[in-house]
Amino acid sequence: MSAASASPPPPPLPQATVPNPLDLGAGPSDKDCPNCGSVVPADDLFCEVCGYDFTTGVMPEPVAVPGAQQLVDDVSSAAPGARPAAPPAPGLAPPTSGPLTWVAEVWVDPDWYATQESDDPCPSPGMPGVVPLWDQSILVGRRSTSRNIHPQLDCGGDHGVSRRHAQLTTDGQRWFAEDLQSSNGTYIAPAGAPLPTDPIPAGQRTEFREGDRVYVGAWTRLVIRRATPDEQ
Numbered sequence: 001m002s003a004a005s006a007s008p009p010p011p012p013l014p015q016a017t018v019p020n021p022l023d024l025g026a027g028p029s030d031k032d033c034p035n036c037g038s039v040v041p042a043d044d045l046f047c048e049v050c051g052y053d054f055t056t057g058v059m060p061e062p063v064a065v066p067g068a069q070q071l072v073d074d075v076s077s078a079a080p081g082a083r084p085a086a087p088p089a090p091g092l093a094p095p096t097s098g099p100l101t102w103v104a105e106v107w108v109d110p111d112w113y114a115t116q117e118s119d120d121p122c123p124s125p126g127m128p129g130v131v132p133l134w135d136q137s138i139l140v141g142r143r144s145t146s147r148n149i150h151p152q153l154d155c156g157g158d159h160g161v162s163r164r165h166a167q168l169t170t171d172g173q174r175w176f177a178e179d180l181q182s183s184n185g186t187y188i189a190p191a192g193a194p195l196p197t198d199p200i201p202a203g204q205r206t207e208f209r210e211g212d213r214v215y216v217g218a219w220t221r222l223v224i225r226r227a228t229p230d231e232q
Contacts, residue, residue, distance in 0.1 A: 102170065103133060118218035
């Protein structure tokens with residue numbers, strides 16, 4: 001058969017477009033982090049997950065943890081194949097002496113959520129998270145890698161809590177709360193009392209007793225108490 005009578009080749013099939021899984025769930029006001037792929041608000045300058053800087057396109061400098069390199073060197077000189085343990089998180093270093101004295105219970109309080117005007121759905125309440133308190137000054141807030149904020153009481157799931165929301169301090173016996181100019185205020189009420197309606201004054205230390213309720217954000221309730229023998 002001559003070339004003139006040969007049938008023309010069939011047209012190429014259109015290629016299917018495979019959606020990028022990192023783009024799923026991104027709304028018109030969201031954008032993707034090119035470093036870790038997390039979906040963040042369009043007007044954010046930093047990725048709150050990995051700290052990527054959208055303006056300069058670089059990652060933040062790593063935060064030096066005192067003693068971390070010595071820990072790596074010590075383990076590296078041990079048995080081959082041993083892996084170094086992670087250094088302690090800032091503010092959560094183990095005590096130099098004595099047992100654990102204080103702990104904080106972090107609750108999801110549906111009653112407090114019902115009084116707040118939050119668009120976020122309230123998590124299912126359950127048993128509280130128990131956080132050991134080694135320091136005399138405790139930051140309450142939400143972690144931010146890009147801003148180097150690492151609160152000892154991290155309320156990261158509650159977006160009604162400011163990054164640096166409140167500071168709790170103790171002299172060993174008494175406790176004080178200071179609101180750090182938070183967006184939604186810090187509230188305190190005794191155990192068994194009605195929910196508080198007035199926040200404590202911002203920038204002033206307010207004494208509260210062991211077992212009192214400290215309310216922050218849309219649903220978070222904090223209770224400072226002495227550690228049980230098992231927790232010690």
